[in-house]
Amino acid sequence: MNCLDKRKLLVWLGLLLMLGSLVQTSAFTYHPSFKxxxxxxxxxxxIEHADNMEFNDYLFxxxxxxxxxxxxxxxxxxxxxxxxxxxxxxxxxxxVGNVRINQGDTLTLVGDSLYYDGENLLAQxxxxxxxxxxxxxxxxxxxxxxxxxxxxxxxxGGTLVEGTNELTSxxxxxxxxxxxxxFYYDVTLKGESFTIYSDTLKYNTxxxxxxxxxxxxxxxxxxxxxxxxxxxxxQLEQAKLYNRSVLTGSDKVMTGDSIFxxxxxxxxxxxxxxxxxxKLNRNILRGDYVWYNELTGDALCxxxxxxxxxxxxxxxxxxxADTIRLTTLNIxxxxxxxxxxxxxxxxxxxNDVQAVCDSLNFDSQLRRLTLYRDPIVWxxxxxxxxxxxxxxxxxxxxxxxxxxxxxxxxxxVDSTHFNQVSGHQIRAYFxxxxxxxxxxxxxxxxxxxxxxxxxxxxxxxxMETAKLKMTxxxxxxxxxxxxxxxxxxxxxxxxxxxxxQLENFTWFxxxxxxxxEDIFNWRSKRKGTELKxxxxxxxxxxxx
Numbered sequence: 001m002n003c004l005d006k007r008k009l010l011v012w013l014g015l016l017l018m019l020g021s022l023v024q025t026s027a028f029t030y031h032p033s034f035k036x037x038x039x040x041x042x043x044x045x046x047i048e049h050a051d052n053m054e055f056n057d058y059l060f061x062x063x064x065x066x067x068x069x070x071x072x073x074x075x076x077x078x079x080x081x082x083x084x085x086x087x088x089x090x091x092x093x094x095x096v097g098n099v100r101i102n103q104g105d106t107l108t109l110v111g112d113s114l115y116y117d118g119e120n121l122l123a124q125x126x127x128x129x130x131x132x133x134x135x136x137x138x139x140x141x142x143x144x145x146x147x148x149x150x151x152x153x154x155x156x157g158g159t160l161v162e163g164t165n166e167l168t169s170x171x172x173x174x175x176x177x178x179x180x181x182x183f184y185y186d187v188t189l190k191g192e193s194f195t196i197y198s199d200t201l202k203y204n205t206x207x208x209x210x211x212x213x214x215x216x217x218x219x220x221x222x223x224x225x226x227x228x229x230x231x232x233x234x235q236l237e238q239a240k241l242y243n244r245s246v247l248t249g250s251d252k253v254m255t256g257d258s259i260f261x262x263x264x265x266x267x268x269x270x271x272x273x274x275x276x277x278x279k280l281n282r283n284i285l286r287g288d289y290v291w292y293n294e295l296t297g298d299a300l301c302x303x304x305x306x307x308x309x310x311x312x313x314x315x316x317x318x319x320x321a322d323t324i325r326l327t328t329l330n331i332x333x334x335x336x337x338x339x340x341x342x343x344x345x346x347x348x349x350x351n352d353v354q355a356v357c358d359s360l361n362f363d364s365q366l367r368r369l370t371l372y373r374d375p376i377v378w379x380x381x382x383x384x385x386x387x388x389x390x391x392x393x394x395x396x397x398x399x400x401x402x403x404x405x406x407x408x409x410x411x412x413v414d415s416t417h418f419n420q421v422s423g424h425q426i427r428a429y430f431x432x433x434x435x436x437x438x439x440x441x442x443x444x445x446x447x448x449x450x451x452x453x454x455x456x457x458x459x460x461x462x463m464e465t466a467k468l469k470m471t472x473x474x475x476x477x478x479x480x481x482x483x484x485x486x487x488x489x490x491x492x493x494x495x496x497x498x499x500x501q502l503e504n505f506t507w508f509x510x511x512x513x514x515x516x517e518d519i520f521n522w523r524s525k526r527k528g529t530e531l532k533x534x535x536x537x538x539x540x541x542x543x544x
């Protein structure tokens with residue numbers, strides 16, 4: 001063997017010794033908070049291939065320079081690049097040019113440059129970085145991938161693309177094992193039909209649920225949601241909202257401590273201190289439980305349920321019941337009809353009118369409010385009661401009131417005297433919000449205490465007739481008309497009891513709502529003062 005062959009042999013032996021040192025096991029300190037790393041991933045980085053390899057201790061102390069189709073492997077990672085510098089002592093390398101990392105067929109990481117730390121299992125990819133995991137792609141310029149935690153995190157802005165959804169933020173993390181994405185600072189999640197803006201958003205690409213933390217806004221068609229703690233499903237378009245969230249539509253606003261919304265079915269469920277504002281029909285629905293369907297326009301409310309109607313001018317009507325139900329017909333048409341049913345312990349207050357009853361119904365098409373079972377309506381110093389009361393409205397205020405069966409109209413003259421009119425039916429008509437005419441039909445009885453000019457009561461009238469018409473001006477009785485009547489005038493205190501107080505007379509001032517908060521305080525009529533419901537005859541059945 002000549003000297004030249006000996007020198008070649010020594011070079012090859014040295015190279016083999018160097019390569020052998022690359023596969024020595026490195027020292028890895030396990031932390032209990034880390035997942036268990038496989039024994040294969042603890043090995044030293046292997047040089048699988050390079051067209052050229054250079055060892056120059058002067059230019060690259062303790063390192064090797066590789067170029068041309070370079071390939072490294074480290075456990076389940078295969079890494080490719082155009083050129084690299086491998087550091088033997090630190091079990092790491094720097095790579096540039098067409099850098100690519102593959103982990104099986106599920107994870108790919110590409111970029112312009114890479115620093116890989118084999119001791120800490122950390123890959124730092126820079127510039128034009130794309131992390132592909134199954135169907136998800138993460139785009140950024142700076143990404144660190146921690147193999148111990150199976151997480152890639154960026155800190156100079158990034159975008160995660162998942163199907164038709166795009167999630168962007170200034171800083172974020174993507175966990176490849178759980179498919180969780182945690183994005184922070186100026187977060188935007190865009191889909192085909194929605195856009196979410198948030199301070200902090202956590203999204204799972206499998207379940208499609210996004211958790212929103214901090215001030216967050218969801219735009220979905222004509223709907224807008226504001227929440228500081230909520231969940232949104234990008235596939236099912238469902239929302240779970242907490243911490244006094246607000247859902248706004250084109251003509252509605254719902255606010256509540258807990259709101260559950262399903263855009264596909266149109267259902268909204270809200271709990272605890274709910275405020276639903278229907279701007280189109282100018283009313284507000286409040287309660288501790290509210291269900292509303294935006295596709296059908298139907299709603300249900302109970303537990304401290306209140307309807308606030310502000311459609312009739314500046315004054316607002318407050319109404320409370322155990323349960324309030326809203327039904328909508330012909331929704332999204334010019335002939336939409338809304339019906340409201342309230343039942344059990346109904347109390348209503350407005351400055352010019354108050355009412356109590358067992359249940360009621362309102363029909364927007366008929367513009368009629370019907371009160372059932374011991375209903376009473378008050379207006380100023382007047383009280384109307386009967387078995388059923390129908391209140392008809394015009395555009396702005398009350399048009400007329402019909403009272404059916406056991407009808408009684410009472411007007412307080414002073415603390416001891418009350419004008420009284422009873423009959424089978426009473427019809428009261430209003431002009432500019434003031435009672436203008438009264439018609440009484442069927443077994444009419446009248447007790448009246450006329451006032452003198454000095455507002456002193458000197459005598460009273462008792463009268464019986466079949467029909468009666470009364471005309472009022474400036475809230476004072478101007479005229480009484482009747483076809484024929486029987487009656488008598490008495491001096492004060494001279495009339496017999498049956499002619500000074502009608503049989504069904506009671507002044508229910510203790511039942512009357514006094515202010516808007518008083519609608520929650522149910523007060524029943526005293527025993528014996530309830531109306532005795534009349535039995536309405538039906539036609540007999542015909543038998544052949």
